[in-house]
Structures are given as structure tokens and as C-alpha cells.
Amino acid sequence: MKEGILLCGHGTRKTAGVDEFKKLVEILKDRYKDNYEVDYGFLEFNHPLYEASVERLYSKGIRKIYALPVILFAGSHAKNDIPYELNTIQSYYPDLEIKMASPIGVNSFVLDLAKKRIEETELNLSPLDRKETCLVVVGRGTTDPDANSDVTKLMGMLWEGMGFGFATTAFSGTAYPSVEQSLAMVEKLGFKRTIVIPFFFFTGILLDRIYAALEEKNSLSSQEFIYTAPFGTDELMLKAFDSRLEQAINGEGNMNCQLCKYRRQIIGFEDEVGKEQIGHHLNVKGVLYEEDEKVGEKKNSIGSQFKKLLGI
Template sequence: MKAILFVGHGSRLAEGNEEVTKFVEQLKPTLDKNLFVESCFLEFASPDIPQGIDTCVAKGATEIHVVPIILLQAGHSKIHIPGSIDAGKEKYPDVNIVYSRPLGIHEGIFKILKERLSETGFDVEGENNDTAILLIGRGGSDIDANSDFYKISRILWEQIHVLTVENAFMGVTYPNVDEGIERCIKLGAKKIIMLPYFLFTGILMERMQDMRVRYAADYPRVDIKLANYFGYHPILKTVLKDRIAESLQGEAKMNCDTCQYRLNAAEFVEHHHHHEHDHHDHEHDHVVGVHK
């Protein structure tokens, strides 16, 4: 018997956790009826990953596919989830536990981003040579996550006709949002759309709304809009189903058993992860993936 165990980031805000649970419930009927489907969380919410594995085994699963609902590969996907999987393998040596990869770079992601832009009145098909898109992530210190974020902005730029697509982060790394806005204006943008790359609603979105008001006052000649956050868009179901199919077919590309990042840096990452949460918990929006 095969089980799919979805892993959400987890939030101190109940609303964020309910979004994950509701999304998985909507996804269930579209999956193979012979699969057990469970969900769990990395942190801040229950059940956690070990409890999720326990539930799958208790229901009779002999093969568990752990599928992270995480935007990009970073510390969580490289260290924390594999650590829980290792513990599960030790506890249940007769159960095959397979790790799927995060959402990552997928055509569906760009469809969602373009829809979020359209909702602001932006013409996705037209020429927008006076417009800059500022793609905004939570921010983290993982090189892979940060560079993939830049790759996403480049692919988006290739697909729409705008002056520029710039990057900014809400914390941990640079450029910050102030710097991103300033760069857009220096490049000559008359219109700027702040495009959040977050899965969850929460404190950072509220903060970004306050930022937009401030920028509108500081730059009265520039039309500055804030798009809706990424969210659990229906197209995400397609992306996740692709990741599940990869995993079931043995094609998942997250090789964590021999990853040098994991083997050499686990202790450092664990320390840094907790240290970072100490400094940023008050603004933690659980932007899954672009996070250490």
C-alpha cells in the first residue's frame, strides 16, 4: 500500500495551516483512490513529519512518498525533512520512504504569477515598456533557493513584455524591498507591480501593504501596485501531481542520502535555523521554500 504524505511549512497563524489542510483535501479526490493521503507540518503545527509517517504506517502503508509543499529547495528541504525521513526509516525498516522534490521551477508557477499580475490590471500579452515587476520573496541564506529565485524572475521576464523584472527579499538577504523599488525607479519605471512569491497569507503581506502605501507617498509620480500573494492556486495541484508522479515512477530528483550539503553542514544549518527564527519569528510569514 502506497501513501502520499504532504509536508506544509506550518504557521503560528491558524489561518495559514488551514490553507494547507484545505488544499490537500481538495487535492485528494483528484489522486489515485488506492493511495493513502495524509498531511503534516515542518514546524509550528501538528501533526509533525514523524507523526505523519506514524499515521501512514498505522493505516497499512508499506511505501510512503513524502511530498513537500515548498516553493524552492533550501535548508528545510535539504536538512530537516530528510532528517525526519531518516528517523522514519530507522523506526520502520520494512517501509520504503521516498522523498519527492519541492515545487521548484515549473511552467505552472509562471501561469500563476501571470494571473496574479493580470488581477492588478496588467496586460500580460501587451507591451508594458514603462512597467517594472518586483518579485518579492521572504529571503533566506541558501544559495540554491536564492539563485533559483533569480532564475524564476528571468523566465518571467522572457514571457512578458516589461521594462524589467527585479528581485527583492523581505529579510535575511539582499536586495531588500526598498532597494528593489529604488532600482526599478532608477531604471525609469513609471509603473511598478510588487509581486509576492509567498504561499501563505500573514504578517509579511500586511507589512508589504504598508510598504506600498509608503512608496506611493514617497514616489507620487510612480504608479505602485501590490499583487496578491502566490497562495494555494488551483494550478498548484497540477504541479504537485507532477511531483507525485515523478516520485511514484522513481524519478524524484532530490538525492539527500549522499548530499554533501547535508552531510557536512547539518549541524551548522540546525544552529543557524534556530538562530534565524529567534530574530525573525515575529515577522515569519512561512513563505515556504525561500527560507533557510
């Protein structure tokens, strides 16, 4: 019997970001079509929700699903929200097994892809010794120091491996320093050029804010601030998904429990130990309605059109 793959997206208010996510879905559908039925869902904002996607797979006879988080680092979404949703959904089907893979995390594919994006950007710039260039790696930023430290680790490896004069991190939300704070600190170092690489899959509200901050900095500074493209659907990222799928199949999709604030007393987060695993996105699940993605409902019906008009 064919097995299933559920691509677990986060969701975005930006239509272009949803379109890019769906492009990844189509690529992975084709990549895995011989052995797997591939579907997708979103944690918040967009449809289909994970529940609807699992319903689709189940209706096709799928009884084992490998859930692949389309998330780079193991913050609260990967540790709490997605497992909570999947465990709840699995309880509805006594004969269904859902095995969740680890998020992409720190691996050689991400490192090589970051190097590729930086080198692609440098090709369009005037020649400059990397020792005169600063690198800023921008992560999403979470309340989980384990996930934030993964961004910092990859930054350090890029710094040493590519020979930049200096490198540091920034975060687009929640964690310190913000993009604006990091750029202000970097500017004081006096490097002729700063290359900023966002560790994001696709475009979205947060990526737009990062680029806007860089455009503003460029307009006010005598130094050069350059940004790269996000990771997208590059073959190196697809190989990272291959690796995570293989780990899930073999039961090796483990997270870093030794430095997880929910399992160990981490400095500054002692009150998080043993916290209940619950979802935090119930108030924004599917609020941006995509009627055509709802399971079992006719497309473009009068009811469908009425809901679209009301925005529900």
C-alpha cells in the same frame, strides 16, 4: 495495498496561513483519493508534526509514503530539515519506505501561474504599456544561492516573456536585496508602475510584511506600486504537485546537486561543502499547539483543555 502521500508544510504563526494550507490538503486528498491516503504535517510552529502524520498513515496500513514538500524552492528546508526529519522517522519503522519528492522549483506550471496572477492584477488597473511597468518578483530568501537563483531565473523568464520595461528580484528575509531595498532602487528608475508578485503559496507573517512595505511605499511615492495575490491552490499549482509526485514514484525526484553548496564549492560558500545534514527547527517544533491534531489523544478532554489554557 494503498500508498500514502505526506504533504510537508513549513508552518506559520498566522492562523489564516494554516487554514489555507489545510484547504490545499483537502483539495489534494480529494484529487488523490482513489490511489493514495493523504496526510500532512508541519516542520515548525504547528501540529501535527511529520512524526505524528506518519504514525497516522502507518496505523492505517500504509508502508510506502511519498513526501511532497509544500515548498517552492530547494533551500535549507528542502535540503536539510525535511530530509533529516523523514530519515529519522523512517528509522523507527523497519518495514516503512519514505520517498521524498523535489520541491516545486522552476517549472512551466509556476511560470504560467505567475503570468496568470500578473494578468489578473492588470485587469483592475488603468491601461499602461508594459514597457512603462517594472516587475519585482519576491522570494522567501534563504542562505542557499541555488534556491535564490531559481527566483531570479523565473523573474528573467517573466521579464522577457511578458515584455516588462525592467524586472528584478527581492527577498522577504535572509537574502539581498530586501523588499524595502529593492523598492527603493526601483523607484529611482522612474517607472510609472511597479507590479510586485510574491512567490508564496499562502498568507503568513512574511507576506503581511511584504504587503505592508508596499502600502507604505505607495503612501510616500508619486509612482504606483501594486501587488498580486499569492499562488494559493490554483489548478496550475496542483499540476505542479502532480508532476513532483510522478517523479517521486519513478525515482526521479532529484535536486540540483551540481550547484548545491553542500556538494560543490560555490563562490562565497566554500565552508558549507560536506556539511552534516541536520535539522535546524528542533526548538520551535510544534510550539503553537493544535491539540485536536495530536495522534491518539481524545479531543476536548480535560487534559486537552488544560494544555490549551497553558499554551502547550
